[in-house]
Amino acid sequence: MNRIDQRFSELKQQGRKALIPFITAGDPAPQYTVGFMHALVEAGADIIELGVPFSDPMADGPVIQKACERALKQGTRLVDLLDMVAEFRQTDTTTPVVLMGYLNPIERIGYDTFADKAAAVGVDGVLTVDMPPEEADVFGPLLKARDLAAIFLVAPTTSHARAATICAHGEGYLYYVSLKGVTGAATLNAADVAEHLEPLRGMTDLPLCVGFGIRDGATAAEVAKVADGVIVGSALVNRIAESADAPDTIAAQLKQVLGEMRSAMDA
């Protein structure tokens, strides 16, 4: 069983919701990323989304754009991320890792080669922001064949017909984008989120996780009431940005921010 499915089935038994932090790999420099991943797990992360830096992150707001710029300045490549996951797996064999990014770096490596390497190092899922299911007819089956989950987004603007297609192709979990906008934009509206999640429950058994606009323990707890998982990115990446000059202090800060969310969600 894929680690993601395993993790959600454990959480369900425990009556808990998934906390899913996102950080951009290589930010502020590649040698810190694996340490950050372990720190996030210690603070209560159930799944880690590792951002693949890209020169043109069209769906991201300024916080993650700048994270990409810092990581790229340090020369972080997709192949380096795969090495990071391999290193992470030396001491953590249970926490699922999802690579999240844009399609072009994967196109350059080649779908087959990427899928082989990702599976070999212990990646569990791949979320390609600019690849909707309609364009995933080649890549999707290659992931599936290697037990890698193809994770897709659902947005407030997604029609019911499209949502059904996405549910049919999606694996691992559904990533519900809580607002119209880029990452790190406004604060979400939990009632609005609940209203949009409701019809999805009738279409799929996939866990529904919510991202975009989760800033603190309070918003995390609110979302955890209506969703199966809470995804937090910009709030963490902001801390990395603020302390990019003092990278040794970052892991502790990430633990503090995420720990606060964990406590609020479990309270």
Added chain:
Amino acid sequence: MPDARGHFGPYGGRFVSETLSFALEELEQTYLSLRDDPDFQAEFDRDLAHFVGRPSPLYHAERWSQALGGAQIWLKREDLNHTGAHKVNNTIGQALLAKKTGKPRVIAETGAGQHGVATATVAARLGLECDVYMGAADVERQKLNVYRMRLLGARVIPVESGTRTLKDAMNEALRDWVTNVDNTFYIIGTVAGPHPYPQLVRDFNAVVGREARRQSLEQIGRLPDALVACVGGGSNAIGLFYPFVEDDDVAMYGVEAGGDGVETGRHAAPLSSNAPRGVLHGNRTYLMSDEAGQVSDTHSISAGLDYPGVGPEHALWKDVGRVNYVAANDNDVLEAFRELTHMEGIMPALETAHALAYAKVLAPTMRPDQHIVINLSGRGDKDIMTVAKIDGIDI
């Protein structure tokens, strides 16, 4: 024609984040329902005639042809359009679509500023709110157009991220659209972007080629032997080429920005440098990127061609060999700019001068009874500052 999901062979498609899928489906439906609607076409044709000033002339550049000592050169005068370039053909069409969808706000990306000016112009005419994203480096080198847009009532938003040029302006416009998709229509200026943009921008610009074809038959007495147009994203080239695609005897040349020279790596010529395939701004195409898949910096004297990708239909035409894609270097472009200005009294945009630079190579290899039609896609007023700076003159 692309397939139902906007693929031109392996190129094109709709590679966007989920939030935009709905807006693109809506745009596709609107476009497909209006494309063959006689009332819509009549309104479009009326605007092109009375607001843009079409048809634009096909002008025989006799003096320049003689000087080059080969084929006869004909210029399709898109520079004489209202706002001074071919870009307005497309913005008129998309503004009509925006009007039909009832959205009160339009946004655009722009490189040289021609598409931004054309968008600000139609927005002023229809009373739409208008925001134009422009790379900060381009804001600096195209000051005249920036002020023109502001006079027209548009807000020009300088983009400081990435390479601060056209591709970054497009990123930012897409971010705006994701956020304001309910009330905003995105007027894309080139034949790139997610489906259905490459198709609809082509269709709105194809008026250039339809006129040129008819005018060639009237003025030359037959179809031309060759067509030449500059290619950044590729909208003016596709506008000229598309109506001639089935005319096998008409050779076609798309001229990309060679910058310092394709061999130096400092250029914006994804097709003629044989860049790898990649995905950016919603479509798969030839895309200048490094081995890790990061999009490369581009270099060109002209802001309008300074783009790492190219429209997907051009990518397909390269593969099937229908169009020859070549590059012109900055130095040759400047020489062609000066030559046409001196010999014909027509000052071309630096983008357009890429096509002229290649015509200087091509024409002497042909006979005087052969004919080349060049898309004179824009006028050069906006580039006077750039050229003056190169000449060491402070205006």
